[in-house]
Amino acid sequence: MGEIQQKIGGTKMKKMIAGFVFVLMIGLLAACGSADQQIGKASAEGEKGNGPVEIKLGVGYATEENLWLIKVASDLAPNYGEKYTLDLQQFRANTDRLNAYRAGQIQGGSIGQGAAIMSAAQGINLKIVANIAKETPGEGFNSAFMGLKDAGLESAADLKGKTIGIPDFKSPTDMWARSAVKAAGLDPDKDVKYAVLPTPAVEEAVKSGKIDVGLFPQPFYEMAQEAGELKTVFTSKDGVPIDEDFLNLFLHPDFIAEHEEAVRALVEDLQYMTRYYVENKKEARQKLLDAEFVLSEPEIYLNLVDYNRSIDSSLTKESWELVQEILLEDEWIEQKVDLDELIDDSFLAK
Template structure:
């Protein structure tokens, strides 16, 4: 009798497991992603604001976005396992690789472009600075050291024969007060990102001295990266997420005004509507495919200017196989 009771128990357990398996398999995976402040990666935030654009959200994955005001804090959270991945520039990813931080880039979000916007250094229209050659003995404001802003400044100076360590003074100025420092002539030129660039241009009396894409001769990307092990464990979910991301990117490109209104309504954007709606931003990458050629060009600049003491294997850091065909 005991034998038959055991058989019945095994059969019942099997039936229950079989019936529960589909429900367990359909439980959406929480994707913990670190992004920049105030939705600088607009498409990522659009996916959160307009889940109707993302059929996989809620079914295959839950999008958990955490904004970080600084890239170093974002990577501290990544190393600590508090986020599964995030967004950042490819220069940051390469520098992180030299520190032993392993990442896999699966998609490009946006890139510097003269058609839309490129990180720019502004001077006063009447300040007597008309080209980089006029910067000898002057003060250059940048938001931080050993980052892309410093790299752009050093590259531009080196191209015209000025020594960045002797001929100018590089000073750190917080992004939020860069415009005031320029107008008060505490600095001769300053590095501007959006929306501070748009605010400064709207205020008048300033001009672009040089920008990232013209100085470096490449379009720096902002990318989506994940923990390599996380990708391997969640292949199907990542493919669903990236399929939705590409679809949302195409919607954003075709309906930028509507997309930005949705972002404002979601309260995820801290930029005034009067500035945000018409603001030029980095150019979205329609197919989300990174450009290894531009990664290589950036690495050459970083190596040449001493930001890297050795090069990294770029191809091993990029995996586009998760993107839709």
């Protein structure tokens, strides 16, 4: 799939979704060899020590600007091209990304906090090495679940018999939706239904009545606000009012062991680009627009409210413990995972 292009909006978005699904299917069918044979391998030059190590990462549709910038503005990344290069491959949700990871097609990527814990609980071997974005009550943007303005939906309490659109089951967004419904006094298993669909398709699904509310991360939230037909019914923090390490960078332990210098360089560049992005949002976003990683109206994208970012990409252990308790309560996992084993923050420059 090679270098991704983040296609947002209009006809181009529809073409992108169709093309992405086709390319993903071809990529999965073409995968060969066992995961053990492929995980940890880099480019031929990197393997021979004659060039930078190629790192294949699975990424998503939104929220990952500081990670994308390493590729888009590689001239600013201190280590890019010398110690490593990136092949960014785009996936609809955690499940697709993890399937590719287990097949050895990628060596890591972005992953939600709850999905990382559940993956570890299921025996998937991975390490969380840095934070990409946080979901913090009252600080920065909180992901919104939006419905039609004239649908009479004011809060999660009004969702009995309704359908909620999410990117994936047993994902952070699924946890937010179920927790908000539960906090509103409804049964998340009996009183509402769920539909899985890609983020770029959510707005049209709400407008057409296929779902009643759906998840809108940035910049999809600002685009919906600009269109004026939708409103926020509840947010990610209505049911989970804690500071979450919402989106994180993970890598395979074997790849880390084999390419420690390249991994350290990647994490160092993520820290650098996160600081650059936080301190120069418009300039950084313009670079993403110019590279067509994001296709959006500039006046919307350049000025949108961003998620809370840990400027040093640091991880908050307490956050992981709290999310794990929610997963245990909802019986998404049967027993606790060793968070010290799952999280490896040794590559973060303090």
